[in-house]
Amino acid sequence: MSITLRRFILVMLGIIAGVAAWPLIELLLHYQRIFPGYFSFSVVQGVVFGAVLGAFFGSGEGLTSKEKGKIPRGTLTGIVSGSIGGAVGFTLGQGILFLVVHNTVSSFYTHRFLLVPSARIIGWVILGVAVGSSEGIRAKSFKKSLVGAGGGLLGGLFGGAAIEYLSIVFPKFPYARLAGMMIFGSCTGLFYGLIERGASPGALRVLNGTSRGREYGLAQNKVTLGSDKKNDIVLTGYDRVASRHAVFRVKRRDVYLRAEDQKAPLLVNEQPIHGEQLLKYEDVIQAGSAKIFFRTDH
DSSP states (O other): OOHHHHHHHHHHHHHHHHHHHHHHHHHHHHTGGGSSSHHHHHHHHHHHHHHHHHHHHHTHHHHHHTOTTHHHHHHHHHHHHHHHHHHHHHHHHHHHHHHHHHHOOOOHHHIIIIIHHHHHHHHHHHHHHHHHTHHHHHHTOHHHHHHHHHHHHHHHHHHHHHHHHHHHHOTTOTTHHHHHHHHHHHHHHHHHHHHHHHHOSEEEEEOSGGGTTOEEEOOSSEEEEESSTTSSEEOOSOTTOOTTOEEEEEETTEEEEEESOTTSOEEETTEEOOSEEEOOTTOEEEETTEEEEEEEOO
16 A cells, blocks of 8 residues: 555545544533533543544554554554543643633633634644554554654644534534534544655555555654564565564664564665665665565655
């Protein structure tokens, strides 16, 4: 799967997540009266929406890399991260709203169209950051978490604004919240992909065998390669590929390759590597019988 297609799928996952969360939010709104107060109701809303959005985005890496083993772990991480982000975000948003309402003298329009939406958008931003960083948490990559958090921040900002203002501007439109949630999800996926592209100094494309055509970005400091499913790049169906065959390390905008198993063949442009080797544009890496093309984005 190409990186461009991966980014498109992330956007589509966000849209589907918004559609999936919408009936649950509408159900909560229908039974709002059973909650002891608006604060608790709002926090539950954040948890539900965050869990659904996190589940879809958490499964993204497994779906786009076609590694089924990553899907359940990513989904669970996304649910937990999204739920926490929703709870924290909406708690903070409602706390800020409470302080604003009780300490600010403003007109009805300023209150309705500026103060209240702004306070709630803060909650959406925190939720977006939590959801966006979930894949980095699963991969145990601080850099990837930061990339996802940046995408989630922008997605939460623009998506949260869409949710709040569509409901205000079109109060009688029954699908205003649905449209806002779809925009929220799509923005989170879109900005995640854009920031991931900016943070990655290059990409790897498998040239042959069962994984032919698959592309992998380098938006984290360390990318492992091997036959074991715990690797970032999993090569199954190839000869002489070790469990953990090699590791790519990103240092600033340079990418270095190092063998992890000295008994497993690792070549660059048909030459064995010694120690850690700096990769150049159009280098062809051979790990066992697998061939991988390296391209840079600078």
